[in-house]
Amino acid sequence: MLAREWLEKAETGIPTFGFLDDGAKKDVRRALLKAVAIPGYQVPYGSREMPLARGWGTGGIQITLSMLLPSDVVKVIDQGCDGSVNAVNIKKFYERVAGVAITTDTLEATLVQTRHRIPEEKMTDRQILVLQVPYPEALREVESSEVQTRRMHSEADYARMWLHLYEDIVHFGEIRISYRYPCTVNGRHVMDPSPIPRWDVPKLHMADTLFLFGAGRERRIYAVPPYTRVEPLEFDDHKFRVEDFSGKSCGRCGATDTFLDEILGPGGSRTYCCSDTGYCDKRKAKWIRS
Amino acid sequence: MAYVAVQGGREAIDRACDLNEYRRQGAASRPLELAQIREQLHLAVDRVMGEGGLYAPDLAALALRQAAGDTIEASFLLRAHRATLPRIGESLPDSTSEMRMVRRISSAFKDVPGGQILGPTSDYTLRLLELDRLDDPERRRQVIRERVFRGLPDPGEMPDTFPRVVELLRQDGLVEDPGTEDAEPFDITRRSVAFPAPRSARLQALARGETGGLLLLAYSSMRGYGHIHPTLAELRVGYLPLRMTNPVTGESVVAGEVLVTEAEVVSRFSNPEGEPRFHMGYGLCLGHNEIKAISMGVLDRCMRTETPTCPAEDQEFVLYHSDGIESMGFSNHWKLPHYVDFLSDLDRLRKARENMAGQDGSHARA
Numbered sequence: 289m290l291a292r293e294w295l296e297k298a299e300t301g302i303p304t305f306g307f308l309d310d311g312a313k314k315d316v317r318r319a320l321l322k323a324v325a326i327p328g329y330q331v332p333y334g335s336r337e338m339p340l341a342r343g344w345g346t347g348g349i350q351i352t353l354s355m356l357l358p359s360d361v362v363k364v365i366d367q368g369c370d371g372s373v374n375a376v377n378i379k380k381f382y383e384r385v386a387g388v389a390i391t392t393d394t395l396e397a398t399l400v401q402t403r404h405r406i407p408e409e410k411m412t413d414r415q416i417l418v419l420q421v422p423y424p425e426a427l428r429e430v431e432s433s434e435v436q437t438r439r440m441h442s443e444a445d446y447a448r449m450w451l452h453l454y455e456d457i458v459h460f461g462e463i464r465i466s467y468r469y470p471c472t473v474n475g476r477h478v479m480d481p482s483p484i485p486r487w488d489v490p491k492l493h494m495a496d497t498l499f500l501f502g503a504g505r506e507r508r509i510y511a512v513p514p515y516t517r518v519e520p521l522e523f524d525d526h527k528f529r530v531e532d533f534s535g536k537s538c539g540r541c542g543a544t545d546t547f548l549d550e551i552l553g554p555g556g557s558r559t560y561c562c563s564d565t566g567y568c569d570k571r572k573a574k575w576i577r578s
Numbered sequence: 579m580a581y582v583a584v585q586g587g588r589e590a591i592d593r594a595c596d597l598n599e600y601r602r603q604g605a606a607s608r609p610l611e612l613a614q615i616r617e618q619l620h621l622a623v624d625r626v627m628g629e630g631g632l633y634a635p636d637l638a639a640l641a642l643r644q645a646a647g648d649t650i651e652a653s654f655l656l657r658a659h660r661a662t663l664p665r666i667g668e669s670l671p672d673s674t675s676e677m678r679m680v681r682r683i684s685s686a687f688k689d690v691p692g693g694q695i696l697g698p699t700s701d702y703t704l705r706l707l708e709l710d711r712l713d714d715p716e717r718r719r720q721v722i723r724e725r726v727f728r729g730l731p732d733p734g735e736m737p738d739t740f741p742r743v744v745e746l747l748r749q750d751g752l753v754e755d756p757g758t759e760d761a762e763p764f765d766i767t768r769r770s771v772a773f774p775a776p777r778s779a780r781l782q783a784l785a786r787g788e789t790g791g792l793l794l795l796a797y798s799s800m801r802g803y804g805h806i807h808p809t810l811a812e813l814r815v816g817y818l819p820l821r822m823t824n825p826v827t828g829e830s831v832v833a834g835e836v837l838v839t840e841a842e843v844v845s846r847f848s849n850p851e852g853e854p855r856f857h858m859g860y861g862l863c864l865g866h867n868e869i870k871a872i873s874m875g876v877l878d879r880c881m882r883t884e885t886p887t888c889p890a891e892d893q894e895f896v897l898y899h900s901d902g903i904e905s906m907g908f909s910n911h912w913k914l915p916h917y918v919d920f921l922s923d924l925d926r927l928r929k930a931r932e933n934m935a936g937q938d939g940s941h942a943r944a
Contacts, residue, residue: 373702
């Protein structure tokens, strides 16, 4: 179906397919092309006002809307979960302004939009993952000024970031960066991978899939194209490590190889379950059938 | 209407006041009823009660109407009224675990004992102007009522108490204990604050702070001018019982209840010396005002940084600049006549120019 045909059937009050006007979509797509051409580089763009508040995924939403086709099948997750508030909210919006099909199955989706997770199932070269980004600037931790961080990137001056990591090791015996772990992309730019856990960082490296990052409030877009090196900052004698779930498993599907949510029970008891609910449901269904 | 400092300004001033009232009353529309403001603009009412430092929904509605919707002006009216009231006693300290819950969420854990209660919030709505709903609000009210009252859960299913998420983390030693101050709580409405200010003074100042001002400072810290990366362990909106000691019998009695918003944030550990723990920040304000409670929690945490490196971590900066009524008053005072001061300024400027002209004629041309 063409966007024009969809519009004819759509409810009144929505001026264009995909909410954004064509000029805005073109702006975003232009920034996306530049972002793909310079992996890890933050491309400034004219972020538009969305009917969701800033900080609620407006950057990711603008990327998705700029690319959406009526034939797309979209999955939206919030912290890995299809049913979480932010995901539900965004899906309601997409259904209303673009009428696209929604799925919870990662492998069925043509486009996945996510807040703070990369799905557990390996995505293919036919799919795109759009990540919502609160802080596009990986160097913000060590430098408050945007003028300075842009200079540092242009000169590939990452000394202060390295020093920051080193000082953590000296003070705490451990790097304290838990999520949003800085990575070097394509051997050049240090990039903030969005607040995904360290668990998900290796999935960005030499992947089959295109990753697009949108920061609406900060007006930046960046990308990791397929088959690009994404290397977390680490020292020869202090290697990058992902979260440790050894000895724990999902209470629903039994998985021992997924990122687990910790759930507080009465009296402070702890149970665990997969953060990627789509994958967990799929495993559980398979397990019941067999 | 001239702006004059010579004799005879009195009548002009009276006329300006009348005109203000005339404009506020509007022309074609019906006068606003207080009940309408209290019920349908309840978030504005709550904001005014918090910033005004007086829990009085009816009076706050009155203030909002009188101030034509300006929340700072309305808080000012309420705070000025508060100054006329005697203080008849102090409420007893209470835990919020027995709050009559309206809304309660934790973004630190997917599920928590007592459950996530979303409650009434605009967080999950699409911010689209409801243009098609302008015409028939009565019908819309009917539809929503039917939707809300259909399938209401049994009130018996609601737990009576909700254990605090921070408390559960504290049991495992993962969150610092902010400790208690032995002394009586500091009261900034009765004493002038000195720095470093006790935590009770800081929290009180934040509770009366202007929502937008607190938001600005807290946001500066979250965005880049600071190092606090908060996680919202818990956000609660609900009614707290107001307990007091009966002056005659000495017994504790519940005098009523107060709607409050409470936020507890935890942030990354940074204690190279001691055992690593999350630090926490606390915010509680009158009424339903989530942005304010969260901003308070973040600023409470920021202000406990040992060596401040940015405005939001500097107690003096935060506490001296976040009161909306004080800052509004001072900013407005520049509209008062400053003829004398300015004349004195002019005198100095002219003298300096004369002196320069004495050295080099080219500078003196006016």
